[in-house]
Amino acid sequence: MNIALIGASGFIGSVLLKEAVSRQHQVTAFVSHPEKISATIQVAVQATDVQNLPQLTEQLQGFDAVITAFSGHANEDVVGYYVSGIKNIIQAAKNTNAMRLLVVGGAGSLEVAPGMQVMDQPGFPDAYRASAEGARQALSLLREETSLNWTMLCPSGMIEPGQRTNQFRLGKDQLLIASDGKSHISVEDYALAMINELEQPAHAYQRFTVGY
Template sequence: MKIALIGATGYVGAKLLAEAASRGHDVKALVSRPEKVPAQPGVQAARVDVQDRDGLAAQLAGVDAVISAFSGHAQQDVRAYYVRGMQSIVAATKAAGVPRLLVVGGAGSLEVAPGVQLVDTPEFPAQWKGTAEGARDALALLRAERELDWTMLSPAAHLEPGTRTGIFRLGTDSLLADASGNSRISLEDYAVAMIDELERPAHSRTRFTVAY
């Protein structure tokens, strides 16, 4: 499959790139600094500014699916920057005629009790609040979308480097935790779940989550 991966050198994007390439997919890695993309078979790096809708649409033309690992962590106003970026990605994907958009979401919009989302709890770390709120806004944006076949994958509360096991649970809108109350998933297994969804779509026009 021919994939465009936005943010292919980021915290999550790098693992998505490795997983997709290992399965033999053709990946166009769209990043701000192409020189940071590791040289490997089936991977082509290209420079892109996510906020440039027309330039992004030109790069997306001809692919079978777009995976967005875009984030605004380094920006002053993370939430606003992230939302503008997602609006541009959605518009560019439609303009390029790409039928599928898969998006890396956040854990913050997952429910920890009926009507209570993780980002709104007192324990949620302040330094990640802007990112989490931006990801929640992006989910609302996607849910209002009537043309694209989109999917968002939210991770567990703790998403960290670890081991690729291929063994995990999937859920929908509630935060998943293990028997000890820990909510976690490795970056490697998150990437497995995302590329599984790419290859075998099971969550069209909806959000799902993954955790141990």
């Protein structure tokens, strides 16, 4: 497939790029700092600004799918910057009649009990609250869409570098807890689950999650 990958130089985006390339997809990496990625026969690199809707719409023309790992972590207004950016990504995907939009979500909006989300629990780290809120608002925006074929994949409570094991579970709206009592996933297995969904769609118009 010919894939647009927004945020391809980030923590998750860079591993998504590696996984997609390993499975012989053609990827155009859209990043704010193109010098961070080397172009290859399978990877084209373009500078982009997700806050510029006309530019983004023009750049996203002609792809089989758009994957966004866009993040607002580095901005002073994390929530405002992220929500503004994801709105533009959604609109650009609609403007270009993108076949699919796959979105990197967050664990904060997953349920730990009926009506109780991870980020609503006492003790949820303040350092992650803004990004979790941005991802929660992004999910609400996506759920309002009826014409755009979207999917959001949320990681488990902890996502960190590890192994590509292909030994994980998929869930829907509830936080997955492993037999060791932890909620975790390697970024490599997260990327594997995302590209699996790209190749074999099973969660159209849905959020799902992955964990051990």
